[in-house]
């Protein structure tokens with residue numbers, strides 16, 4: 001016999017417990033499935049309100065001493081007790097509904113782990129109005145009841161909230177529905193099936209508890225017990241796969257629920273997303289305001305939508321976001337990430353729209369800025385399609401998988417960090433969005449403005465420079481597009497309270513010589529050590545951004561003065577020492593050297609290097625093994641504009657395995673990425 005459930009109905013005085021209980025008793029007492037506990041209270045029987053058993057203090061104490069109460073408490077100068085005979089009803093499989101106290105939920109939960117707390121809520125002003133109108137207590141007692149506070153519900157308590165903020169009839173209907181919903185319980189089973197990001201709950205077609213087919217379709221279900229819950233889409237199993245009294249979860253969602261097999265879980269339908277009207281308005285091409293985005297994004301994060309509707313929304317948003325919507329989205333996204341407080345007037349940060357091979361600006365910029373003394377807690381990504389992300393290059397020198405506390409410690413020690421963003425300011429929202437936008441190849445530059453700046457806000461930045469490389473093969477195709485995007489970054493930044501300087505830069509060719517983690521880190525060290533081999537274009541780009549960041553320091557303010565300061569910090573080696581401090585604070589690693597196996601790609605004809613296709617060269621670096629093989633990559637030996645002779649080196653491929661090297665050499669032989677134009681003389 002499955003034991004009944006104890007429903008402990010609590011809520012502030014005036015929330016309507018008695019009212020809803022009376023209504024529920026009228027609706028359910030004759031079903032035989034529910035019993036309503038009659039409380040023992042040291043209050044006169046004719047006081048009005050509930051039909052309790054009235055006793056004096058001495059009798060109450062004697063009853064308590066005789067073990068007559070399952071649970072008892074004191075409140076408002078009165079004593080309350082729930083008769084222990086309720087346990088007999090529970091043992092018979094009858095659910096018991098008792099008017100309770102918030103103050104003793106923990107004590108009762110310890111005795112009845114499957115206790116269901118039903119919290120009745122109503123706005124504070126409504127409570128006061130109702131108690132005054134009820135007229136059962138004096139003004140002082142009412143004030144005392146309204147001022148009463150109780151401890152929060154203990155971890156692990158299953159709490160169902162019922163808003164009694166409408167008419168009594170609506171309140172009673174909600175209350176009865178909540179009680180009924182809680183009785184739909186199934187035994188939890190674990191399916192030995194992996195489903196990745198998807199959460200799948202399998203109901204048996206021959207379920208003894210529910211009509212499984214009623215739950216098929218785009219909606220989802222919530223499974224809850226002991227204060228834990230998950231949301232899942234429904235599949236139905238033919239008889240024999242899942243027990244008729246059970247529901248089975250695929251591996252990942254079973255682990256996320258974190259309850260042992262056999263636990264009785266409550267099955268309820270996921271509430272219909274209240275934001276569906278707004279979602280459909282966007283899909284039809286309308287514009288949403290911040291409140292609408294907050295509701296839609298909230299329902300998406302809560303898993304209330306099937307993926308099909310989320311995808312429709314994201315496609316529509318990807319195709320049309322006006323400036324106000326980008327700002328609204330940025331504000332909403334910022335709410336989903338906890339903000340790190342640094343307690344400093346200037347916390348610098350940088351972002352690049354990326355897509356340009358090499359260009360490891362961050363690893364030089366952060367040491368300069370931190371050497372100057374400004375805080376710069378930089379988090380960076382790993383390569384997704386390129387030969388190296390900043391995190392991959394930095395990881396050739398130090399640990400990058402820092403958590404928030406590590407970042408605080410490192411910045412506290414070294415004023416800056418260069419950490420992998422995978423363990424930081426990553427919100428559930430990103431997981432949900434990326435799971436849909438990545439496979440669809442969605443991520444408009446306008447959409448990413450909201451995402452980028454909301455992360456900067458979460459990281460605690462106050463001042464951000466944004467690098468907008470443009471070029472035929474870059475994400476941003478033209479200077480006009482880059483300038484428009486720059487204005488949008490600065491406008492959205494202002495709306496978020498950030499100082500943002502967005503700068504279009506030349507994205508037509510790789511920056512620096514190295515392409516691949518170790519080779520890019522080598523460029524970085526060369527620039528920081530003023531090595532004659534240091535690539536000048538990387539140094540120039542770093543100084544361009546460093547001067548903007550340092551100019552935010554009131555002591556410098558002027559950009560030319562700031563640039564000279566940045567040059568000094570490079571020339572004096574102070575920036576190089578700053579990088580060492582950051583490396584030590586993050587956790588030094590044995591530096592990864594460029595791969596020892598090499599193959600030099602030479603020019604097949606004389607001429608002038610007219611173009612270097614960064615994607616092609618980065619592709620060769622990836623075939624050589626980058627970024628997983630940090631030593632693999634490309635070392636460029638010729639730049640756009642160089643005059644070269646037949647057989648002159650264009651670049652050197654590095655790898656750590658012969659097959660990788662040979663594969664990369666074959667790709668390079670087909671197309672090196674270099675376009676050699678006529679020499680000036682030849683074309684004259």
Ligand SMILES: Nc1ncnc2c1ncn2[C@@H]1O[C@H](COP(=O)(O)OP(=O)(O)OP(=O)(O)O)[C@@H](O)[C@H]1O
Pocket residue numbers: 011012013014015016017018019020049130131133134164165166167168169171
């Ligand atoms: N939805 C409602 N709309 C209007 N009045 C309501 C509603 N629910 C309850 N009331 C009235 O508010 C007063 C308080 O309701 P009730 O006694 O049920 O609250 P309670 O939570 O049991 O309070 P207490 O804990 O003090 O016993 C009563 O006069 C009741 O008639």
Ligand SMILES: O=P(O)(O)OC[C@H]1O[C@H](OP(=O)(O)O)[C@H](O)[C@@H]1O
Pocket residue numbers: 010011012013017075076080099100101102103104148150
């Ligand atoms: O504030 P908490 O501890 O939740 O509740 C304290 C007491 O207040 C109410 O009593 P009454 O029915 O108003 O006499 C509740 O039923 C409980 O007994």
